[in-house]
Amino acid sequence: MLVGTVVLLTGCSRPSTVTEIRQEGVLHVITRRSPSVYFEGPHGATGFEYELVQRLAKRLGVELRLRVVDDYDKIVSVLDNSYAHIGMGGFAPGPERKDRFQTVTTSLTLTSTVVYNRDVKPVRAPEALSGRVVHTVENSNHIEPLKELRHTQDNIRWIPHPRLTTVEILKRVNTGEVGVAVVDSTDLALNHVYFPDVKKGVALTEPRPVAWLLPRQQDGSLRKLAEQMMRDLQSDGTLAHLRERFFGHLDRLDYVGARTFLYHVRNRLPRYQAIFRSTADHYDLDWRLLAAIGYQESHWRPNAVSPTGVRGLMMLTRSTARYVGIDNRRNAEQSIDGGAQYFRTMRRRIPEDIPEPDRTWFALAAYNVGMGHLEDARKLTQRGGDDPHRWADVKEYLPRLAEKQWYTKTEHGYARGYEPVVYVQNIRRYYDVLRWLRPNDDESTHRNQPVIPPLPSLDGSAPPQSADNRPGPPRLNRMLGEAPPTL
Known part of the structure; x- marks a missing residue:
């Protein structure tokens, strides 16, 4: 079955019964880009509603064809003319839309x-x-x-x-x-x-159910089939699993308090530090950078699962694990090895004329959002008259990949461009703190490194003064004062 294909729908009415859809062999769906509905991630098409409609097409035994538009009006207009079988866009239909369309709830709610x-x-x-x-x-x-x-x-x-x-x-x-x-x-x-x-x-x-919209002219057979599928997915736990994949870790990119980080440095990192060290030595990486990636990805939890379905300490996708030769993503040693291989691959693909440390920051962004989207942002940076070889410039353009006026001009389209920016900045913070906590791994300890103030102790006592008594960066100082989140 071909899924995720973005095509223009023809200007004729779509078949209105399940029998006719199967005869044509195509389920036509119109949608909009949204992190909760449909978007192109670093590993292909994804989104909560997209995952559901994929399953419906499979149940029908037909090809899924998507038309992707940028606003609600176009979805409604296409459905009014029966040019698609289903419209999905994070709709919470009120009385007006319920009178105008058939609806199928998806198990999500919104306010x-x-x-x-x-x-x-x-x-x-x-x-x-x-x-x-x-x-x-x-x-x-x-x-x-x-x-x-x-x-x-x-x-x-x-x-x-x-x-x-x-x-x-x-x-x-x-x-x-x-x-x-x-x-x-x-x-x-x-x-x-x-x-x-x-x-x-x-x-x-109050919380309202999110629903698909179906043309009123349909005979109801597709609605009934979709409703039965939702009931089946609810019964077998699939809906709960999808909700967890996409919405269960929404705090994953929050600024984590320094006290929480230090707690995990003391209590979790020792279990994996020797693996980080040996793996980093094998791939000629700094083990503290590799550990910082692991903390950002999973808080050093081998059984972690991300909103996009990747898992393990380094959050590898199934396809990435196959690519790097990993067969057990929940094994910490294998996961760290796979993450190191994948990061090294990303860094080798960054143009050689980009110097360090920017080359590493670009590699981290590609590790998170994909090389294609990173290259789109670099091209936008160059078109804007800024330097595509500088992370400080490119990180200002990455968020534009989430904006219609910009992503429509790129090769790889929409991306959640804010995410790699936060991702890279978080890892840089963790890496700096780990360098401060483990300075002996640097041949030039404290040379040309940012001044990192001592972290506050877990018992609330005052931290010791640094050797030169200089204050730390304001953003880090703010971070040190934040209460740790619940993990």
């Missing part, structure tokens, strides 16, 4: 959630929106709740943006260009870590 810039007046209750201008995506799930709110709250005005995605709305709130907005809770949870100046406000709705 219409207010967000605001940390420098504006907080929005902790619906009343706080009175007299405010609220921004949202045009024809999104939030228009009906805003209309309902107008019945009880005076002077509420909203601006629907037809050309912006949720990520682009969040970016504008983060910069202060937009003060208040309403977004899907799911998209907020997936992207909040990238926008530190965005504050979560009041939810305007």
Whole structure:
């Protein structure tokens, strides 16, 4: 079965019964790009709803064909004309859409959630929106709740943006260009870590089920088959497994408190430090960098599973494990060896005229988002008049891969471009701290290295003073003051 193919649908009505779909041999689906719906990841097409519709096509015994569009209006228009069998886009249909379409719930729920810039007046209750201008995506799930709110709250005005995605709305709130907005809770949870100046406000709705939309003209057989599939997937645990894959580790890229990191350095790292050392020596790597990657990936947990289904201490995909000759991803020694091989491969593919340490930062970004997306960002950097050989420049362009006006101009399309930026910066932080904690592995200890202040002790006592008593970088100092998250 061919899946993940992005094609233009023909301008004719689609068959309306399961029998006719099987006769044609194709399930036509229209969708939009979203981390919770469908996107091209470093290892191919993925997304929670995409995984489900793949299974439906398999159950039908037909090919899956996708048409990918950039806004809700196009999905609705295609379905109104019966040019597709299913529309998926993180819809939480209200009364208007339920009257207009058949629906199939996916087991996810979402709320219409207010967000605001940390420098504006907080929005902790619906009343706080009175007299405010609220921004949202045009024809999104939030228009009906805003209309309902107008019945009880005076002077509420909203601006629907037809050309912006949720990520682009969040970016504008983060910069202060937009003060208040309403977004899907799911998209907020997936992207909040990238926008530190965005504050979560009041939810305007109770949790509502996310559903696929099907043309009203269909005879109902496809809806019934899809509903039965959802019940089967619920019963056999597949839905729970998919929810865990995509949404179970949403704090994975958060800034982890230094105290928590130090705790794991003391209590987890000793179990694997000898493996990191010997493996790094074999592949001519710094073991502390390899350990920093492992911590970012799994917090040094051999049984960890990521939102995208990769697993093990170094979070290898099944295909990557095969490529590097690993048959047990949950074996710590094999996982570390596979991660080292894959990272070395990425670094060797980085152009040789990119000097260190930028070459390592680029390799880390490719390890996370894929070489194709990294090259797209480097090309955007060059077109923007900046240096594609400098990480400091390219990391400013990587987030643009999540924005429609930019990713449509690239070879590999949409990517969650904020993720590799946070990924690389986190690893750099862990690596610097490990170099401070284990300095004897450096031939030039403390030479040309950033000044890292002593970490606070776990018992809350004051840390010892550094040898030269110089303060550390402000961002690291802020990190040291953060409370450790629950792991």
